[in-house]
Amino acid sequence: MKKLVIKSIAIFSGLLVGLTSCQKEEISYFDSQFNSVRFSSTDDYDAETDIYKGGYSFLENPFDEYGEYELPLVLIGSISDRDRMVEYMIDEEETTAPKGSYEILEALIPADSLKGTIKIRLYNTEEIKNGQSHSLYLRLKASADLGLGPKEYITATVSWNSDIIAPPTTERYKWITYNSLILSSLPPTSTSTTIYSSNALKAIVAALGWNDWDDMEAHPELIQRPAYYNYKYIADYRLIMSDKSYEAYASKLANYLQKYKKEHPDEPLVHNEGNLKGQSIEARSY
Known part of the structure; x- marks a missing residue:
């Protein structure tokens, strides 16, 4: 009987040690002071x-x-x-x-x-x-x-x-906005994509803060025009045409490009693709 009692005590002690060990390991995982x-x-x-x-x-x-x-x-x-x-x-x-x-x-x-x-x-x-x-x-x-x-x-x-996606080629009014802001030989109301460069689009986004044209909450006044909400970085030309606000946007872009040129005299901001590749990015003037 003594042997049985001793064995029982030993087993119980082993379980206690094992339980204590698990508790210590678990506590140490979260730090001994629980911090x-x-x-x-x-x-x-x-x-x-x-x-x-x-x-x-x-x-x-x-x-x-x-x-x-x-x-x-x-x-x-x-x-x-x-x-x-x-x-x-x-x-x-x-x-x-x-x-x-x-x-x-x-x-x-x-x-x-x-x-x-x-x-x-x-x-x-x-x-x-x-x-x-x-x-x-x-x-x-x-x-x-x-x-x-x-x-x-x-x-x-x-x-x-620095990912950015160009407007779909089918979005003609987005391309008109782009061409109304970026200086080229194209007419400002052109729907052509030939002068597109991601650097120029990034300059537009940076200068005008355009990054939410797909957000109805940001532009609740357009709630009845869901077709205008299908691209994030360029305003639909129909929104800026009637009041000629594209003129003010082009002027703001020009100021941004001029400031950039002063701050980065040795790093000209140029088109990185398209028919104007390698040329300086410039804004239209009206």
């Missing part, structure tokens, strides 16, 4: 891949040297009266961004906050300007201050590019 960090589960979080997927485009500021993006972090645990640095690693196998195309400026949970950020500077490289994309993969690491949150929320990727 841990993870990425936020906002709309950019992809539940199918367990990766926070951020994106940035130079489309609306195509000639800037760099842009900045912030990956949102969440603190699990108690706030602190001091900033806490967040450790991370770059996944070299998954990352396609070359060295020097990005710079991580900061990774921390600020004092007295349950939220933090990883701030990244993304450079507008020649590859980006020529239509390629870069991707950066990061994975959070445990530190002396902060443990790791659930493994489903510790990986993130940021991709950046």
Whole structure:
């Protein structure tokens, strides 16, 4: 009987040790003090891949040297009266961004906050300007201050590019708007696509802030004209024809191009495709 009691005690002790070990392992995963960090589960979080997927485009500021993006972090645990640095690693196998195309400026949970950020500077490289994309993969690491949150929320990727899509060739009123703004030998009401260049379209978007012509909420006055909402970056010519507002838009584009020329004397803004390839981008005057 003594042997049986001893064996029972030994088994119970083993279970207790195993349970304690599991509890310790589980607690350490979220840090011994329950202070841990993870990425936020906002709309950019992809539940199918367990990766926070951020994106940035130079489309609306195509000639800037760099842009900045912030990956949102969440603190699990108690706030602190001091900033806490967040450790991370770059996944070299998954990352396609070359060295020097990005710079991580900061990774921390600020004092007295349950939220933090990883701030990244993304450079507008020649590859980006020529239509390629870069991707950066990061994975959070445990530190002396902060443990790791659930493994489903510790990986993130940021991709950046300068993608833009030309209006469909069938959208004649979009092409009239383009030709009414960009100087060429064509008449301003031409529907031709022969002088199109993505650089010129990007200049229009940057100068005029045109990036929501497919959004009915942004333009509720056009709710009865659904055909006007089928392209994002160019206003339908019928919207700017009657009041001749295309003249004001062309003037605003001209000011933007003049300012760009002053700020970038050694980097002329030229058409990168079409019949005007290699020539300076200029706005019409009325």
